[in-house]
Amino acid sequence: MILDILTYPNSELHKTSKPVQKFDKTLHTLLNNMAATMYDAEGIGLAAPQVGQKIRVFVIDITTEEDEERKLYEFINPKLSQGSGSITFEEGCLSVPGFTEEVKRKEQIKVNYMDRFGKSKKIEAEGLLAVAIQHENDHLDGILFIEKLSILKRRMAKKKLAKGIKL
Numbered sequence: 513m514i515l516d517i518l519t520y521p522n523s524e525l526h527k528t529s530k531p532v533q534k535f536d537k538t539l540h541t542l543l544n545n546m547a548a549t550m551y552d553a554e555g556i557g558l559a560a561p562q563v564g565q566k567i568r569v570f571v572i573d574i575t576t577e578e579d580e581e582r583k584l585y586e587f588i589n590p591k592l593s594q595g596s597g598s599i600t601f602e603e604g605c606l607s608v609p610g611f612t613e614e615v616k617r618k619e620q621i622k623v624n625y626m627d628r629f630g631k632s633k634k635i636e637a638e639g640l641l642a643v644a645i646q647h648e649n650d651h652l653d654g655i656l657f658i659e660k661l662s663i664l665k666r667r668m669a670k671k672k673l674a675k676g677i678k679l
Contacts, residue, residue, distance in 0.1 A: 515549045515563040520608045520673055526654040529561055529568045531589045535630035539569075543586050543628055546571045555606045557644045559651030562607050570648035574640050585635075590625040590649055601643045603657045611673060615660045617646045 518524055532539060542565060550558040550571055559570035572585045597619030604612040620638040623645055627633055637645055647657055658669045 513545045513548065514552050515545050517549065517553060517558070517562050517606050518564060520656060520658070522607075524564060524566075525561060525607055525651070525656060527561065527566055528654050529559075529566045529652040532567050532569060532626070535588075535626070535628060539588075540628055543569065543571060547573075547584055547586075550606070553606050556640075557648045558606060559648045561651050561654070568652045570651065572641070572644045572648060574644055585641075586628055587623065587645070587648070588626040588628065588630075590623050590645070590652075592646065592649055593622050593624070595621045595642075595646075597638075599639065599643060601640070603643070603647060605647070605657055607651075608656060608658060608673065611658070611669060613658070613661055613665060613669060615643075615647075615657050617643050617660075621645060 542560065546558050546560065546563060549563065550573065556574050557570060557572040560567045568589045570587050572587070573582055575582045595618030598616060599619040600614050600616045602612050603615045619642060620636070621642045623635050623637065625633050650657065658666055661669060
């Protein structure tokens with residue numbers, strides 16, 4: 513099922529998510545629906561808060577080639593650590609449609625997380641995958657990528673976004 517994606521300036525996007533407690537059919541359905549929604553919207557990541565769920569869950573698929581097999585990552589209760597290096601990447605967001613901007617993040621990160629069955633996992637990520645993980649993890653803390661911009665760029669972005677908002 514395709515879910516509705518909340519968009520800026522919806523205040524729900526700025527709330528902090530709670531850890532997942534139950535690894536059950538409800539969670540599995542949400543993960544499946546989030547993946548379907550992400551693919552339908554042609555995104556590379558989607559966090560639960562973006563679909564109105566205040567839990568620490570996100571999905572990512574950075575597959576770029578049409579003939580390449582999809583690789584869906586599901587992160588539950590992620591904990592990022594030991595970031596190193598620096599990378600600037602042109603980011604966009606399904607909750608901030610039609611707007612992209614360069615954001616500076618860690619180039620390499622380590623993540624401890626759980627899978628859909630509650631099993632502990634670890635991953636070392638770099639490049640686009642590391643950027644996507646950091647971007648989606650920010651959503652769990654109520655942070656949008658536009659808040660990572662300089663004050664001047666953030667003001668300009670919010671003005672542009674406000675003009676595009678239909679009331």
